[in-house]
Amino acid sequence: MTTEIAxxxxxxxxxxxxxxxxxxxxxxxxxxxxxxxxxxxxxxxxAVVHSHTLELLEPYGVTPALVxxxxxxxxxxIRDRDQVLVAxxxxxxxxxxxxxxMISQADTEKFILQRLTELGVAVRRPVTVTTVVxxxxxxxxxxxxxxxxxxxxxxxxxxxxxVVREQAGIGFTGGSYAESFSLADIRVSGGVxxxxxxxxxxxAGLVVVAPLPDGMYRIVATVxxxxxxxxxxxxxxxxxxxxxxxxxxxxxxxxxxSRFRVHHRIADSFRQGRILLAGDAAHxxxxxxxxxxxxxxxxxVAAGTVLSRVLRGEPExxxxxxxxxxxxxxxxxxxxxxxxxxxxxxxxxxxxxRNLVMRLAGGTSVVRxxxxxxxxxxxxx
Numbered sequence: 001m002t003t004e005i006a007x008x009x010x011x012x013x014x015x016x017x018x019x020x021x022x023x024x025x026x027x028x029x030x031x032x033x034x035x036x037x038x039x040x041x042x043x044x045x046x047a048v049v050h051s052h053t054l055e056l057l058e059p060y061g062v063t064p065a066l067v068x069x070x071x072x073x074x075x076x077x078i079r080d081r082d083q084v085l086v087a088x089x090x091x092x093x094x095x096x097x098x099x100x101x102m103i104s105q106a107d108t109e110k111f112i113l114q115r116l117t118e119l120g121v122a123v124r125r126p127v128t129v130t131t132v133v134x135x136x137x138x139x140x141x142x143x144x145x146x147x148x149x150x151x152x153x154x155x156x157x158x159x160x161x162x163v164v165r166e167q168a169g170i171g172f173t174g175g176s177y178a179e180s181f182s183l184a185d186i187r188v189s190g191g192v193x194x195x196x197x198x199x200x201x202x203x204a205g206l207v208v209v210a211p212l213p214d215g216m217y218r219i220v221a222t223v224x225x226x227x228x229x230x231x232x233x234x235x236x237x238x239x240x241x242x243x244x245x246x247x248x249x250x251x252x253x254x255x256x257x258s259r260f261r262v263h264h265r266i267a268d269s270f271r272q273g274r275i276l277l278a279g280d281a282a283h284x285x286x287x288x289x290x291x292x293x294x295x296x297x298x299x300x301v302a303a304g305t306v307l308s309r310v311l312r313g314e315p316e317x318x319x320x321x322x323x324x325x326x327x328x329x330x331x332x333x334x335x336x337x338x339x340x341x342x343x344x345x346x347x348x349x350x351x352x353x354r355n356l357v358m359r360l361a362g363g364t365s366v367v368r369x370x371x372x373x374x375x376x377x378x379x380x381x
Contacts, residue, residue, distance in 0.1 A: 005150045006032040007311055009141055011132075011164050012157035013037075013123045015046070015105065016279030016296035018112040020155050022060050023304030025119045029311055032149055033116075034127040034141075036158070045183065045260070046105040047210060047218045048197070048290030051090065052377030054097040056301045061118075063097075065111040070103030071213050075196045076375060078340075078362070080355050081245045085201065086362030088371045093378060100197055100376075102212050104185070105293065129158075132167035132275070139274045153274045153307055157300065160263065162281035168272040174265030177286065177341070179205060182226035184219045184235055184257035185212060191247030192217060197290075201343065201354075202242035208287070209243065216255060220287050222341075226259035262286055264338060266330055271323035276303050283330045286341040291333045294377055299326055329380050336374055 008024050010017045013035035021033045049066060057063045074091040077084055091098045113123070128144040132154065139154040156164025165172060192198075197210040205222035212218050221238050236251045243249050267282045279296030306322040346354050361367045373379040 005138065005152070006030045007151065008032075008153045008155060008307055009139065009149055009151035010034070010155045010157060011129050011141065012159060012162075012279070012281070013113075013125065014157065014159070014279065014296075015108050015112060015293055016300045017155070017157035018109060018116055018123075019057070019060075019062075019297050019300035020157060020278060020304045021121055021123075022062065022112060022116050022119065023301055024308060025116065025121050026060055027304065027308040029308060031121055032151065033121065033123050034129065034143075034149070035123055035125040036128050038126050039123070045258075046108070046290070046293035047102055047212060048294065049101040049103055049108060050290070050294045050375065050377045051093060051095045051097040051099070052380060053294045053297050054101060055095060055381075056298060057112075060115065060301075062112055062115050065114070066101060066103060066108065067097070069107055069111070069213060070101040071194075071211050072099040073102055073195050073197050073211060074099045076100060076199070076372075077196060078199045078201060078358065080201045080351070081243070083355065083359075084362075085355055085358040086368070086371065088368055088375060090372055090376055093372060093376055095376070095378060100290070102197070102210055102218070104212060107213075108293070129163050132156075132164055134274045152311065153276065155276050155278055155300075155303055155307075156281045157278045157296070159280045160284055162277070164275060165267060165277055165281050168275045168277075170272055170277065171268035172265045173268055174263060174284075176261055176263045177222070179222040179224060180226040180259055180261050181287065182219070182221045182223050182230050182234070182238070182257070182259050184230050185216050185255045186219055186235060186251050187215060187253040187255065188217050188239075188249050188251050190249040191244035192249045199340070200242050201346075201351075204241050206341065207238055207242040208290075209239075209249070210290075228259055230254065230257040230259070264334060266327065266334060269323060270299075270326045271319050276307070276319065276323070278303050282326070283334065285334045286337040290375075291337055291377075295330060295333050298329070298377070298380065302326060332374075332380075 207221040278299035
């Protein structure tokens with residue numbers, strides 16, 4: 001069975017796919033969006049929404065809900081235990097959102113989905129796409145039940161193990177970090193501020209401690225082999241070894257926890273004919289700097305905007321320009337995240353020199369401003 005032809009088929013209904021659907025629908029196009037998971041099955045990995053992302057989502061009616069729910073944190077610091085190496089202030093940035101917004105991915109998805117529902121589009125789920133083929137006029141996706149969906153263009157926002165990328169024959173170049181990552185939302189008392197995102201450097205590996213709404217904190221840490229479900233004892237040991245010393249943090253409760261491995265990969269091309277890639281289908285990297293979901297939402301807004309122009313009759317060459325620009329921006333973000341990760345995991349022997357260099361660099365306004373512009377995404381306006 002074949003459905004009617006849509007303007008755009010979007011595969012994947014995480015924050016990236018949902019954003020693309022909102023953009024295209026609001027711009028007047030017929031969109032079909034499918035996802036392999038049942039609603040609410042996605043985990044709360046991403047927890048940061050940056051200034052530029054809030055600016056991009058503003059015209060599509062999503063930003064007020066995010067800003068109302070999330071925690072506004074004006075400072076990002078890199079520390080070695082209690083010693084501040086670099087302080088990156090966001091509160092002087094020329095934006096209506098001069099802060100890092102801390103909010104769970106579940107809430108981010110919920111608000112984007114609400115907006116899509118208001119626009120009259122429902123996500124079809126759970127739906128598994130098995131094959132994707134294209135010709136000069138259309139892209140055809142075949143589902144596991146044999147149904148086919150046809151569209152003039154397709155956006156693959158189906159994650160790291162993207163069927164769309166694989167079916168399009170696009171390479172995914174890169175590798176994996178040796179360490180695994182432990183991820184948890186916890187309640188904690190002691191020496192952790194409520195208005196600051198902290199990246200702790202340690203010879204044992206990095207740990208990020210970031211406040212979330214409802215009095216919780218997000219912990220992300222590199223470890224040799226992370227447990228499937230980190231418990232209080234495991235997370236307490238991480239903070240004792242890597243976190244604040246003068247006023248130690250005490251883990252009171254683990255609300256949710258998981259583990260994952262991080263790759264540093266980028267698609268060889270973000271476009272193949274009538275197929276565009278966005279989000280983790282196009283790029284994955286270290287969580288240092290909290291860029292992953294933000295970069296994916298940028299992909300989605302850019303893809304939706306350029307596809308709208310092409311659907312209205314502008315030349316298809318715009319899609320090549322889009323793909324080249326997104327890949328170039330992604331390379332910059334991957335480089336920054338990789339540098340932060342390498343700095344954070346340097347061996348103990350070079351730690352004093354690293355700290356000295358970072359303190360000296362962090363003492364200059366030029367370095368602090370550059371980091372704030374880059375982390376906030378405003379340098380990609």
